[in-house]
Amino acid sequence: MRKIIENLSHHLDDYECMWNGIEDIYMNKTGEKIPDQFFFAMSGFCSFAYIKTNKADIKRMVSFGDGRTKKMYEFLAPIVGFNYHHIECKSPELALTKAKKEIDNGFPVVIGALDMYYLEYYTKLYHKEHIPFHYVLMIGYDDEEKNIFLYDCGRKEIIKLSYENLLLGMNAEYKGLCKPNTICTIRMDRPNSKKDIFKSAMKLKSNMFLNPPTKFLGINGLKKLSKEILNWEEELGKQETDKILRNIVEFCGSVPTTPNRLNGISKKDEVVFMCSRDKMSKVLIELGKEYKNNNLVKSGELFKESGKQFEKLCNIFIDYILDTKKDMKLASDVILDIAEIECSAYQLVSKGLDEI
Template identity: 40%
Template structure:
């Protein structure tokens, strides 16, 4: 059996977990939200500090929220209903995929290792993980799915064989293998201005007043205090993995490769988004606040490069990381406070 849904697609690199939602949302509502906006309000350019003795590594830093929290945030801001089914068998995941397509609802799948995506430039060359795509069709006779990737304008094909390999690994602390994300839209979506206000207020509240002190701005301060003792509490391999994790998830895509050279924890993208929103909504204060996040992004890049230099055996400037983290916390605490002030919260 073969079934394909025709859908307009927008290319927006490094927005894979929301790119498909953006395509469907724009098509069904006529709203013009950028994928950068969806990424920002979902929880990117955030902060999470996890300590779990049973995890590898036991200390983990993410410069954005977990994918489940990101989708919950999008439910609030856009009025979506999102369901994640993960960790099941490949055959069950394919069954859910087909059910979505047959009911005319594209589905997002992941986490994928781009090394096994035969249409991608990384195929058999570079492991980049995790990645997500929007599936809009399947062909059981040819044994291929049809998908849109945030990196490409073209409708792509992926064989069932390569999909199974690309899809078979968990991303610890993030999402399990063979995840299928289904979603539906509200009958009455919020207006553009209402969604911008709701999204920025939610983001500011989560960064300033998180439910636990290892998240948001308090989490950055907690890490700044505890980072000097990491090496004492962790074995050498766990410590190396913790450093790698901290730098990797500051980059887009999440990789230690300097070739991509972002390492801003999505702050640079958030800065550009605030400029765009400031222009569209005529709110000049957002334009000035964009500079704050550009600055914090540069500090996060500096932290990441210090880590990479240490890992590469080039130099050891780790002693500067705590004070750089405190600067990030100070800048973002003030900036998010101003965002709440703009919307009288």
């Protein structure tokens, strides 16, 4: 049997794989044009949490934005106006069977996480590097040719993926983020407008940062981190501190990755380590111009400056890990700079939202 969902337009927007297909569904449903990285920025970016977990492997959890797929969906789904259901199957074969039933009923389905080692259309990664954290939108299948049809955030055209590689790729697990053999069904009957989504999401994000309910979240958490980071090595030792800093740096990348310097490679990194502030900046500036709102444009410029401070912070941490230079006082000062910049940015966002 062969089935493909026709007339579903797709937009190219790399590094937002878990949202790209859902944005496709949204734009096809509403006719709205949204900025690149829109759902990603509205959900996971630019929050903050600092948690001490002495019994865990990483004893100081520092999060400058929650990029966990399920948490992002949980936050944004009611704001956008869609329903979703993650189905975790016992086998990849069962996951494929359920996905095909969705296609038969006329609904595209999010597949993932997938290990990019098995995605034959990514020639630089295929059978070369395991990256078990990628999502695609399945829009069809062909039992005779034994492949699925999909849209990928990094490709414009409809892509074929063999059943064999799909089944191998679905057996991927990213600890704390996803389980193997998972698909996600989407229903989007009457989604809200882009403006309503933007206002609702940014109002919540601004309030969570500026008026956090506890001392380890938002602006309070950043100030707490800036003080306590000075004592990490004395409290935990160099090895544990290195582990914490490495985790922070990796998750500051456009995608979670180890910087080349930490791998002993002199080549420039393919991703930037701006903790996605560059992406939030672009969304705010684009919508600020569209809505003729200078406060939103200025807030976007501030997030761009915050992103530059994150690059500086990551380099300080990398120097510390490599024993090139130890300067936690400078790191503490940069964290305070980030706190002040983002506090001003969110205050401008709040003003801007009242004007549109």
